[in-house]
């Protein structure tokens with residue numbers, strides 16, 4: 001597959017805008033839950049999202065581009081949902097979207113350090129998808145008791 005530099009940059013910037021929205025979303029969700037393991041894990045995901053922003057900024061620069069300053073509307077979409085289980089479902093879907101997008105762009109990234117960081121970012125996102133899905137399932141099971 002041949003991709004132009006501007007293709008790669010615009011795809012990485014699209015992901016950067018998604019990761020910024022992820023930080024915004026996690027910060028908002030953290031405020032809605034009590035102290036405990038669950039909140040601690042949201043803080044972990046927020047840190048992953050913030051680190052992913054840095055990874056995407058570095059990858060954009062390594063590809064010869066200028067990092068976007070934008071942010072997409074994912075946080076508002078998730079926060080519009082009423083229940084925590086629904087929010088976790090959509091958060092998981094959003095993280096999975098990122099995994100697929102990373103897979104699509106990874107082969108066009110030539111910088112070795114950026115490639116390594118993208119692989120780590122992908123792995124963290126897969127872990128976070130699993131955690132969100134597990135938590136949503138547990139919340140629904142609790143409600144049925």
Ligand SMILES: [Fe+2]
Nearest residue numbers: 019022049098
């Ligand atoms: Fe993310």
